[in-house]
Structures are given as structure tokens and as C-alpha cells.
Amino acid sequence: MKTTLHFVLYICLLVGLGSFSAKPRWKPLFNGKDLAGWKTSGKAIWEVKDGVITGTDGRGHLYADPVLRDLEIKGEFRISSQGKNANGGLYIRANAPADNPDGFPLGYEAQICNSQDAFTGWLWKPGTPTGKASALLTKDGEWFPMRVQAIGNTIRIWVKDQLVMTHSDEEYKEGHFALQCHNAGMTFEAKNLYYKKLD
Template identity: 30%
Template sequence: MKYFLMICSFLLLSIPAKAQEFKPLFNGEDLSGWTEHGTERWYVEDGELICESGPDKEYGYLRTNETYKDFILTLDFKQESNGNSGVFIRSNLEGTKISGWQVEVAPMGSHTGGIYESYGRGWLIQPSPEDEKALKPDDWNHMKIRVEGDEVTSWLNGTQMVHLEDEKIGEGTGSIALQIHSATPGNEVKVRWKNLRIHVLD
């Protein structure tokens, strides 16, 4: 037993510090810790967070109640129907008008992993067409976003999509928010999310 405990202790100590410091943003049961903006649908099904076009088919957002400045965020998403969505960093909302920067989540060829500034300069950087092939349509995708100071880096399924240094982003503060894009009749948006985890950087 003594040797067994020693081995267990060694294994725990060998886990990288950052892996130990990640904590869940979504509890897999309900929307605790988040606030909805707009009429679009956000709900939990089988431990997954789902966004889906509602009756108005307009933009909608689900934002964290806490604000985050410097962090590493990891998550998995699966696009169903029209998968146009996104992850906002350092964002602020008034109704459904958002200020901040979006790491794009979109169908193939629509710049998933790129960074877009809403109600501002528009596209700041897009991934190369070759890197965009990292997206797996109709399957689960793993995204990682690192935000530190004035730098933002995104990865999709292990491929670095973009790296951006921007003074305006460096000055920003706010929440993390998930977006559902507006839709047209017959072209509704639906995206599944899971394993949302964050490591706050000192």
C-alpha cells in the first residue's frame, strides 16, 4: 500500500500545472454562470450546450457573468445545419449589440479561427485557406484560444489558425460570449458546444 500511494503521488505531481488549473465554464446541466441576450434559443441536452435559431432568427448571445482578461480557453463544437457562430473575448453587451472581438466559428471556407471586431474594424485577421481545412464539418472540433495582453492566438484541432498583436484588444475588458448568427427562413443556425474550460493567466 505504501508503494502504491507513492506511485499515485508521483503521478499527480507529474501532471502539468496548467492542466490542473483549468476549470469548467459550463457545468453540463444548466446555464448557471451565464446570461442570455436576445430571443434565440440556448439550452442543455445530454450534457451539451446548444444554440439554435429562435422565432426571430436574429443574433443572440450567451455571455459569462464573470469578466476575463488574460486566459486560455478550450472548447469543443459541432456544427449542425448552418453552423455560423463564434466566441467573443473581452466583450460587452447592451441588449444584442456587442462590442469586442470574435474568434469565428463558421462553415468551411468562412474563416473559422479568424478574428473579427464587431461594430468596429471588421476582419482583423483570417486563417489561410490551407489552414481552414482543419475544420471537420458535421463532426466535433476542438478549439483553443489564448488571450494575453495585446496578443490573441487561436488553434483548431491542433492547427494554429491565427496569431494577432493588437493594441486595441490589449486595452479591452469584458466577458466571454458565445454567438448565434442571424439566419434566414430555411437556413437556421444550430451549434453544439461542450467541454468549455478556462485557465486564467496571472
């Protein structure tokens, strides 16, 4: 009887330790089929084409459901010009302004743009380039991977698996993920979006 009890306690201990030490796992942010779990704002037209989230025809944002503090997100992105400079972004800890739901999100943006000084991989806050990226590694019309991590006040951005930006900032504590199509005359695309909750 004692042997059986000791064995059961041992198994319970192993299970408890396993769940305690389990690392956060990547979860899909996008189902690959439609925009269930996402909310649009602004003028951009958002749709899913062949498993890709696509934004066109104006400035707008697409917010995902989860509200997180410490997090990591990764995906593949592409911007393409159809007559005007292409510009987009991946937001973290983002919330729509209460006084202007169609305005720029209040949060941190990992910039996606290849035609200005504060280029892909820079960290932006609304209207302001904030954390400098070390190199421009992308170009229009080309898919590339990007990963963003926020833990406490430290934010990091990787482009093509290269760490290009580390910055400390405490203004935005929690919020949604969001995608940005910056203007008309361009296309923004995203696929293979996954995230981790780290807190």
C-alpha cells in the same frame, strides 16, 4: 528547539515557493447540466441538451460570468445547417453594447463558419474580419476542438490543436466569454468548456 524552528521555517518556505510557482489551472466554464452563470441576449434559444450547450432559432449570444483580461479558453464546438448557412463564434473580452444589449458583443470573436472566406479560426471584431486564419480545418456537422489565448495585445487561436491565427490588437482590454448563434436555420453547439485566468 532551534532544530524544530529551522524545520518549521523550511516547511513554510517550501509551501510559499509552491504557491508562488503554481501554474494556472483549467476551470470549468460550464457545469454540463444547466445555464447557471450564463446570461442570454438576442433572439436565439439557448438550452442544455445531453450535456451540450445548444443555440437555435435566431441570432443571439450567451455570456459567461467571469470578466478577464489575460486568459485561455478551450472547448469543443459544432455548427449544423437546417436550411441556412451555419455560423457561430466564441468570444473573449466581450461586453454587450450599452446602447443595444442584444447587439453584437464588443470584443474578439474566434469565428466558427465553414461557408465564407473569413472562416473558422479567423479573429473578428464586430462585423470585421481582423486576423486571418492559415487554413480551414472544419466542416459543418462535425465536432472539433478550439483553443483561444489572449495575453496583453497578442491573441492566438488553435483549431484541432493547430495554431491557425496570431494577431496583435489593443482595442478590447477585458470582458466576458460569450457564445454566438448567428442566425435562424442553424444549430450551434458547445461542450467541454474550460478556461484559465493568466494574469
